[in-house]
């Protein structure tokens with residue numbers, strides 16, 4: 445099969461690889477669609493350090509082709525969205541109702557039993573997040589699969605596996621945006637646009653989108669932003685205050701991963717407001733919050749990982765909202781590619797061309 449393989453840092457290409465059959469607790473998926481996400485790039489450039497060579501891809505949907513021993517509740521022919529965190533339902537975090545932090549396995553490129561299914565010339569290849577779904581087929585843990593209705597288009601369903609869940613979840617699960625509230629979102633890529641949609645779904649009154657690019661801001665409007673600020677021309681925190689009678693917003697989100705922007709996000713929230721960091725910065729970066737103001741302003745500064753999702757509940761919920769026309773996934777997909785064009789899809793993401801590029805098989 446064809447897969448996008450990262451051979452070494454910053455070197456990636458579509459290669460022919462082989463795939464072993466699913467072992468105990470695993471299923472083989474015929475991929476239908478894979479979203480191209482910034483975290484794939486983070487593996488390619490080493491921001492997310494994983495042993496290479498490795499098959500990227502962690503935002504996907506497809507059809508179950510084969511079921512390994514001991515798998516219950518998933519059958520050949522089922523349609524599934526892949527969760528980039530397998531959820532065991534039994535560990536410390538699962539019992540804390542925090543399945544996004546499930547400890548069943550550390551993503552080190554291997555399957556949960558420590559071995560590999562993808563091979564090239566007899567050598568093991570790693571996979572990203574137990575998935576490696578930027579490939580025609582993927583063998584994945586059954587506990588990474590969320591079954592969905594068969595009438596949902598798989599190219600839209602794939603987006604729920606990472607970007608849309610991360611953004612909508614940050615608004616409704618992490619922040620708990622309330623009806624009538626004011627919201628600011630820094631960064632209007634796939635995740636930022638999904639935060640905007642989450643805030644709209646939650647009934648926010650004012651949603652301020654902030655970005656450097658006018659085309660992204662136009663998109664933000666179509667996804668529910670009520671106001672847009674181009675931060676290459678205007679000061680973000682000042683604009684947020686002007687639009688909220690001088691107070692600052694109730695909920696300020698950062699969806700890029702840049703320390704300076706995290707500080708501006710913090711400065712955009714009102715006293716006693718909420719600051720939600722969704723963007724993934726570099727391991728070596730620090731954010732110098734003002735030591736006096738952190739206490740005096742009484743803001744809640746929180747990180748949000750994977751939209752604090754419970755995948756088995758949230759993925760079908762988001763797709764139900766999509767089917768009823770309340771969550772816009774159609775306009776999220778701004779370009780599609782074949783697996784052979786996957787390198788182009790990565791390059792387009794680096795250039796910021798797409799809300800989401802999706803690989804179709």
Ligand SMILES: [Zn+2]
Nearest residue numbers: 481483606607
């Ligand atoms: Zn992702």
Ligand SMILES: [Zn+2]
Nearest residue numbers: 532535538546
């Ligand atoms: Zn668990």
